[in-house]
Amino acid sequence: MDSPGAATSDHRVWNIEPHWFGPGEGPYTVVAKLMLANGLTPKDMAQALGSTLVKGMAVPVHGRTLLDLSWARPSGHTAGDLVAGLAGRCLSRANPRWWRCLAGDASFRYCAECIEVGFHSSLCQVDGLSHCPVHRTSLLDRCRHCGSKTSRFALTAEETLGPLVCPQCGRALGAAWEPENHFRSWGQHSFDAYDALGRDLQKLEQLSITWPDQGAWLLDPADPHSDTKRRARTFDVLTSLISTDAAASPRGLAIRRYRARQSAQLWEVATIDAAAARRTAIYKSIRRHFRRRLKCGSRRVRALRDDFIWDYPHTVLLPANPSVSADLHGFLSWRTRFESDYLPGEIKSGRSSHLNLRYGLVGWPTKWRSTDAAWAEFCLMCLQQELVAARQFRLELGELDLRKPSDASSWMELARRLHHRFGPVSRQWPVGITCFAVSASTPSPGGDLQLILVSANSGTEGVADCVSVSHDS
Ligand SMILES: [Zn+2]
């Protein structure tokens, strides 16, 4: 085979053939082809890009990530051209606002059929994309032959056997990466389906979206994959905004839209008092209906009070043993979020005192003003989330009983791992719930601001049917 061969001069980064890659190809395979064509190691390549190769940071993106090339410091004309060419292929170029929220570089994600012919799109790093839009096959983040994890989507320091070759089993990830097929099997592949997806995602850049707690949504310290899951769900939510079928919610997500107004985050006392009065009535209606369905009057709660543990500084209520039903646990956790500081008293005495909602929740969605109907849905979604979290806790609790000496340490371990999911301290509302505001990028004075309320994993099972709260207040 007539290889362009290993070049030694400063011209080596020019030793490329334009027909080896197409305009929609991402930087990973382009860098791989440049390295192979020029006989470069990752270290050489990093030097060519104007950066010394160091061990990257673990999170949130690698220090030499290929999602974005702002770390590259080109020196001289040649390197400048190279960096500009590669940067233009990065996801950060097409989606400067959203790439961090949508894509990760912890592993190289690829379509086996695309990589077979030497092609890879940056969009494969978008966690919400599970299948290649061209071949309809699942995207992989493991070696096709031995199953070991692919390397990072970055120019890493690890010395490997070669680009797109598994360091564990030594086999190429696709035929185009077998040494005998280098160069001749690389081509100008252009896949319309990737181009179309890229254009769709670029539409997001035209919207003005303010999403203050995007990074806190679905954050779970007990789950090492929570960042990946959040990015995937963020993709689902954002693509639903640009979908032509505006009524459809992606699977596992409830998405509601409401009118909203900007607010200066300041309320006059009389205004928030009036809101509190209306919203307390909504809250009570949900609470009453659910309490009836659950048959969890104060007598029942009092009877079980020895089976609850009150984690005081965290304002978290946990069941000490399986005698407490998950629904009761979830219901009471929801109440500890909304009601200011009297629930422990009720558990103690069995009596309800006057109801005061926490003003932090009365004023939801904090940054904007929206309707009471939006608030009612928010309140109900919080209850659903709390029930789901309580059911998960119950599942993991099994037959553990804190009062049995043999179970105590396992119970403590479980509580330590999951307590942040309950109660208002780590976050005012459950981690599965988020909201953001969206408008066209040039806001009109009349205001076309929409509040988007999102709940992940929302099962309406058992809740919606028992709650007949008025949604048109
Ligand atoms: Zn493919």
Ligand SMILES: [Zn+2]
């Ligand atoms: Zn392998």
